[in-house]
Amino acid sequence: MADPITPSINLSLCNHCTLCAVLCPEDALTMREQGPVFNIPLTCTYCLECEGLCPTGAIRAPLTVTWGAQSESINLS
Amino acid sequence: MENDVLSKIPMFSSLQPDTRLAISRCAFTRQLAPGYTLLIEGMPAEHGYFLISGEARALRMNPEGRVQVLARFSNGDPINLISLLSKDKANRATIETLSEVTVLVLSASDFHRLINRFPDFSALLLHQLATRLAKMTDLAADLSLYAVRARLARFLIELADLKPSPAGWTQDEIAAHIGTVRDVVGRLLRDFEAAGLIQRQGGQITLQNRDQLAAVAQEQDL
Numbered sequence: 029m030a031d032p033i034t035p036s037i038n039l040s041l042c043n044h045c046t047l048c049a050v051l052c053p054e055d056a057l058t059m060r061e062q063g064p065v066f067n068i069p070l071t072c073t074y075c076l077e078c079e080g081l082c083p084t085g086a087i088r089a090p091l092t093v094t095w096g097a098q099s100e101s102i103n104l105s
Numbered sequence: 106m107e108n109d110v111l112s113k114i115p116m117f118s119s120l121q122p123d124t125r126l127a128i129s130r131c132a133f134t135r136q137l138a139p140g141y142t143l144l145i146e147g148m149p150a151e152h153g154y155f156l157i158s159g160e161a162r163a164l165r166m167n168p169e170g171r172v173q174v175l176a177r178f179s180n181g182d183p184i185n186l187i188s189l190l191s192k193d194k195a196n197r198a199t200i201e202t203l204s205e206v207t208v209l210v211l212s213a214s215d216f217h218r219l220i221n222r223f224p225d226f227s228a229l230l231l232h233q234l235a236t237r238l239a240k241m242t243d244l245a246a247d248l249s250l251y252a253v254r255a256r257l258a259r260f261l262i263e264l265a266d267l268k269p270s271p272a273g274w275t276q277d278e279i280a281a282h283i284g285t286v287r288d289v290v291g292r293l294l295r296d297f298e299a300a301g302l303i304q305r306q307g308g309q310i311t312l313q314n315r316d317q318l319a320a321v322a323q324e325q326d327l
């Protein structure tokens with residue numbers, strides 16, 4: 029599964045409160061007529077702030093979990 | 106309904122052809138949008154479902170509005186089985202979709218008729234019930250015995266071990282599943298990262314050390 033690079037924003041749930049765009053620590057979002065959009069170049073660090081701030085649940089920042097290559101103990105037997 | 110829809114539900118592959126035919130004659134499919142509430146806790150259980158694609162979750166809310174996720178469903182899982190088989194026939198939990206979902210639907214009366222007429226269908230459901238009961242017992246033990254930190258470590262290990270990898274979980278969903286709140290999950294993930302147990306890049310969490318994580322997962326609530 030590809031890594032999520034930015035949170036996803038469901039604009040149909042957005043009430044245009046602007047919280048995400050104003051409080052994003054990286055200034056990654058700009059408010060447009062249809063709602064918040066990601067600025068280019070992309071500065072989002074996936075810090076998850078906006079997801080926690082959004083009052084309508086329009087922003088979803090899912091986390092996927094996998095084992096790293098070094099995660100197993102080496103079995104020499 | 107087309108019989109080959111049933112082939113999308115892996116556990117139905119063990120059923121006899123006449124059982125599959127009987128199911129296909131009375132079942133129908135429904136497509137649901139993400140975030141759709143399929144069932145409401147306490148309402149009469151009128152249908153049983155089998156998930157064909159997408160993901161959904163079962164949750165209960167306490168009077169203060171705190172959500173506990175009881176189960177997450179993916180391909181092939183039955184939904185509302187316990188409610189349909191229980192004496193009061195009321196939905197045991199609220200079911201919400203987490204993505205676009207397609208379900209196979211059986212009415213309560215067809216569900217009971219199939220159970221009575223087709224022993225292989227009943228045996229299959231019994232097996233599913235036993236699996237669900239085992240998971241619920243583990244969840245109850247987790248919530249009562251282990252510290253939140255341990256529950257998060259156990260849950261991360263569980264997610265990483267799943268094949269194929271499930272769709273991503275948000276911090277809110279993880280919190281609801283392990284019986285805590287979003288801020289605690291965020292703080293614990295930062296602690297795990299600082300301790301070298303996990304690495305984070307974007308939305309990807311990579312577990313770094315199975316032995317150490319397994320040790321954290323055993324920490325008991327004192």
Ligand code: SF4
Pocket residue numbers: 035051052053054055056057071072073074075076077078079089
């Ligand atoms: S995840 Fe963080 S950096 Fe990215 S848009 Fe949201 S608040 Fe900004």
Ligand code: SF4
Pocket residue numbers: 037041042043044045046047048049063064081082083084085086087
């Ligand atoms: S915080 Fe949520 S509701 Fe407010 S502007 Fe951003 S996406 Fe829209």
